[in-house]
Amino acid sequence: MSRHLEVGERIVGAEALHGGITAEMRRLTIATRGGGTRDLVLRTFVDPFYAGHAEDWLTREAGALALLTGSGVPAPGLVAVDPSAAHCEYPSLLMTHLAGRTVLDDEGVETRVPLLARQLVAIHAVRPAERPREYVALTTADSVVTPKGADAAAWAAAIDVIRRPAPPYEGRFLHRDFQPGNVLFDVPPPSPEDPRITGVVDWAQTSWGPADLDVAHCSTNLALLHGPAWGLRFAEAYEEAGGVLAAAASERLYWRVRDGLACSEEVRSVAQPWREAGRAELTRRVVAQRLDAYVTALMDALG
Template sequence: MAERLSKDELARRLSTLAPRMAEGAERIDNLVRLTGGASMETWAFDAVGPGGAVPLILRRRTRAVESTAVNKPPLRREAEAIARAVAGGVPAPDVTYVCDEAADGLDEAYVMRRIGGETLGKKITSDPAFEPARGKLARQCGAALARIHAVEPLDGLDRTDAATTLANYEATWRATGNVRPTIEAAFRWLEKRLPTEPVTPRFVHGDFRNGNIMVDPEAGLAAVLDWELVHIGDPAEDLGWLCTSSWKFGRPDRYVGGFGDIEDLLAGYVEAGGEPISAARVDFWSMLGSLKWGVMTMGMYASFAADPTAGPERGVIGRRLSETEADIVAIIERNAA
């Protein structure tokens, strides 16, 4: 586990590093903790110098990496993946500094430019101010994913496919000792429907969903965020995860992220150079996404039960298992019709 730092101590250490984060910067100001994940801290701050303030974001790992179907790369590799994606035309923040774990006192961390926009999924799907963005967002996401999948992968990334992902999550589930009929049905349903078409493995984002994209109310997609699960695999995995019901934030009627249609997503993907992907393959990965999230919720609850001092977030996430079970039943029922 990373060293726990007070806000004042973190500000002091960041100020020491300010000249490396932004040209001419002498100190940092306006340090604010943002809503973040269960194993990462995300902070907003300004690097300040005679030339003005440069808005930045710090991403810092604070807890051990959770067990998933793929290993999360070190944050240094995550930062390198973002840099490659930006070079390939993907809308993402520029990384300005990667911390030296031994010398900088921030453990695993990197700093990137702060981009304006909204990440709250509920606002993106339902706020009237975002109606202009919703009309174009699915197609923009398709284009961004095509560019991500065209990136030359980093050496040493995990490789996986549908069968391996399903087997890994089943092994993780069995290790919990839990028995839930709906989860059991999902494993068997997916096992019978594993894609048989040949797939060219691509660089995959791994967590492309509503909530991990920055959206401008008028212009739409501003940036793709949270690259900690990058790996090599089936590009349809990214499209299916975006369409997983858990990330529709109260708008199940809009198949893509709660804001758009599958036709626009697939059209944007092909227009930007992606190889055509069938809607059926996306639907398979969407179902697998619901199952994956169900397994992960129980893992997070187990983590909370073992160490409640880490905070209530993981325990609350554990209660979302029932949501994924409802989604699984709905998908099975829809495909049986």
């Protein structure tokens, strides 16, 4: 840290930020020479499993933050990065702090969904001089975990969908983990009716691929957070905001189902940060039930 502070500055406070899965996040308060303070955020990969991927992830995130400077997309500014832990105990990235907070409550979701859609359209409009790497989808038909008590026929049909080759697509700049937990809002009290987005964070999975994939990921998260109807609604909101998705229903189904099924493998890790953020009712069982309802609804709507 000391190598990247200005002369006369020092760290006077540190606060753990909660809600992340892969890395530890800290807001650092810096005392400036003029007697004021400023904040930075330190992202550190400590868990051995995630630390093993950190060099790739942090290199990509640093590149994305540099690319997005001046783009109009409200992303943090890059201060420094040590992807291989050459100078730090763990692989780390230092960035500017953005105002706002994540909002995961059901109240006000009908107002936030169109804002999320417009923000994602803006991200997909970024045209980098050098493309990030092609997207990676790790879930296979054999790795899907069908929830206990799920609609077996619907899940079998959904699994058959992702046995097919991926449809052709027009590539776009993808966030690849765009969902409410990675979007910051300014929500004026006492009413949540007039929020605005102040930032989009966690660019470690930045990729090149179909817009449908980012839309599918946010849709799945909305379905689990707020109910399946909101997962189905997000694609409509994206198109209403000017976004373009695959023309054929079968192609849309492929991407939407692929992301939903991918979540089946990590229900526990998805639900835990939400509970820690105040959504105590979102137990692993509740999230699994919502996932089942969402996958079944997708198959009914598009299958």
